[in-house]
Amino acid sequence: MRGTGRQAILDAAREEFGERGYAAVSIRDIARRAGVSLSAMYHYYTGKQDLLHALVNGSGQAYFDSCRKELESAGDDPGEQLAAVVRATVRYRAEYRLESSLTLAEWRSMSEEQLEEFRGRQFDGTRMFKEIIEDGVDQGVFRTPHPQDARRGVIAMCNAVAQWYRESGEESVDDLAERYVELALVLVEYRPAARRSRPAKSSS
Helix, strand or coil: CCCCHHHHHHHHHHHHHHHHCCCCCCHHHHHHHHCCCHHHHHHHCCCHHHHHHHHHHHHHHHHHHHHHHHHHCCCCCHHHHHHHHHHHHHHHHHHCHHHHHHHHHHHHHCCHHHHHHHHHHHHHHHHHHHHHHHHHHHHCCECCCCHHHHHHHHHHHHHCHHHHCCCCCCCCHHHHHHHHHHHHHHHCCECCHHHHCCCCCCCC
């Protein structure tokens, strides 16, 4: 069931952009699908660019909220922290595939102010991974000699989910997220503190 007002317009824009592409959709198409008049549409949004920004910005906020929630239960271990943000990123890319695709394909349609905001979120997301991986290296639980390459690999792997994942597939988002956690920990060469500090067996 479609919502009313602002949410109905956002839902309609999301559906129209997903089915036909940003360039092919008009404001009139969105208003018709939302079941509102053009005047009601313009009461909430100034045009397609404003709607694009609202969709991308809203999903971005949802991503960081998810990361914070996952990190709350991760504790101090960098391995658990990395697992937390990988889970959040995979779920976000699977659940917000359209917004991810729109961001990549239509970023030129954003205003300079909107682009600056978007790039700020990108920086914050990259910094989150970077700080966790650097902390893991400093603590000796991430053994990779190439932390920046590992960080780029983990982020690229997670982001690519938006390009191929389909809800109709056999694999659940949770199962996929856990597999990507395993892959991410391999990339950083995770060695948990308990395993690292275990005394060697006697040869006698």
